[in-house]
Every structure is written in C-alpha cells, then in structure tokens.
Amino acid sequence: MVVTADPAGMPPVRAAAPAIILSDVMRVFREADIETIALRGIDLEIPAGEFVAIMGRSGSGKSTLLQLLAGSDRPTAGRVVVDGLDLSRADERERAALRGRHVGIVFQSGNLVPFLDLEENVRLAAELAGRPIDRAAARVSLAGVGLDGREHRRPTQLSGGEQQRAALAAVLATTPRIILADEVTGELDSSTARQLLDLIGRVHRDARMTLLLATHDPNVAERADRVLELRDGRIVSERRPR
Ligand SMILES: Nc1ncnc2c1ncn2[C@@H]1O[C@H](COP(=O)(O)OP(=O)(O)O)[C@@H](O)[C@H]1O
Ligand SMILES: [Mg+2]
Incomplete structure (x- = not known):
C-alpha cells in the first residue's frame, strides 16, 4: 500500500486501497433444522477499479456474496470491508449509508419503480443516494445507455x-464507486445480452469504478480483468483473461 503525504498538510492519503476485502467469510443459513453453508471461507481482495466476474453454477454462493458486499446481509463469520467500512461491525445506519453513497446494485429483475417513467426512475435513484439531479441530467444518463427518446416510458413499456x-442508467446516476450486478443478462437473448455487456464494459472503462458481476455467461468473463469461479461456497479457481 502506498502512503503519500499531502503537501497541503492534510492527513496522508492511502492510494490504491482495496475497494473490497473479504477475509475468511462464512455465511450459514439455518432454517428449522436445515443448515446450508452458502459461503465457506472466502478470502478475496479487489483493488479499486477492477472488473471481476464471479462465475459458478446455480447455488454456488454468488448472490450471497453480493448481498454481503451490498450490506444487505451479514456474514456468519469473517470480515467484509467495502470502501473502507467494516460491514461485519457496522450498524444498520452505517450500512444503509454505504448502500446509498458508494455502492450501486443491479439485479436480474431490474430495480425500477413500475409506476414511474424512466426519467423519474433515474431521478429517484439519484435522490435516494443523496445526490439529486435535474431532468436534463437524467436524460443524459438515459442517453448514455442508448435510451434517448424513451424518457417518458414506464418500465413495463x-x-x-x-x-x-x-x-443501469439509474444506478450510474448515483455515481457509485462500486457496482454489484447479479445475473443482469440472465433473462436476455444472446444478442441483447452482448449489447448490455458491451455497455457495461464501456461504462466500467469510462467511469473507472469497481465492478463485480455475477454471471453464468462465459462471454462476460472474457471482458473481465479477473474471473473467479465459485463452487459450493468456495473460490476454486481464478484467472485473468487478458
Ligand atoms: N435466504 C436463504 N435461506 C436459506 N438458504 C439460502 C438463502 N439464500 C441462499 N441460500 C442457499 O445458499 C446457497 C447459495 O445460494 P446463492 O448465493 O443464491 O447461489 P447462486 O447465486 O450462486 O445461485 C444455495 O444452497 C441456496 O439454496
Ligand atoms: Mg444467484
């Protein structure tokens, strides 16, 4: 880790601090007398700006991992640090603040409010993150994902x-430092999926945020800086496609 002193006398800034640190993370679900070990000892460091694909078949623990990073779930054991905040210790208020300010989440089923049009959806997302934007900015965000002219449609249209x-436009409007995406191409046909991935790849390059994408899709993997494979709650392989 590089520590540089600021000439203006500010406290030292830690450069290239990892965006995400997981150490020996376990997540066990208990329902009645059934115990499921979803994650069994995950150790992982992700530097800021990295694009990581998390592969693995259904049930391997991908969504559980993303939920922990999003601060919407807690590990049974181990440490989860996101953007400098130790989520295994943080209280609900701190975790909510992290979700709002730094971490954007995109799910398979989308996260749009059905009775609002797209412009309103994008503005709402930005407002909830504490960074309200005007209509023009919302349109810029939509145009950035190729949805110009669709501002006044509702998601169902x-x-x-x-x-x-x-x-994705709604999440980007919150200018997150970290984006977590769970099977976002899962329900799309292959050419639409490819377009979305091109877009995500471009956004990642332009905005230089940290990106974690859980996916079944091997095409995603080829665009990532690093590909991790989960099996039964363990990281069983790791490679760098480029
Ligand atoms: N809320 C839950 N309660 C009980 N078991 C769960 C819960 N969430 C996930 N699991 C179990 O944990 C394992 C990992 O699930 P998940 O993280 O959703 O896998 P993936 O996203 O890779 O398909 C599976 O065996 C799943 O059934
Ligand atoms: Mg899943």
Missing part, C-alpha cells in the same frame, strides 16, 4: 434489455 439498460 420496454423490452427486457431496455429495462436492464434503464436500471
């Missing part, structure tokens, strides 16, 4: 691919 792009 869009195709699946358009809904995912709109969800």
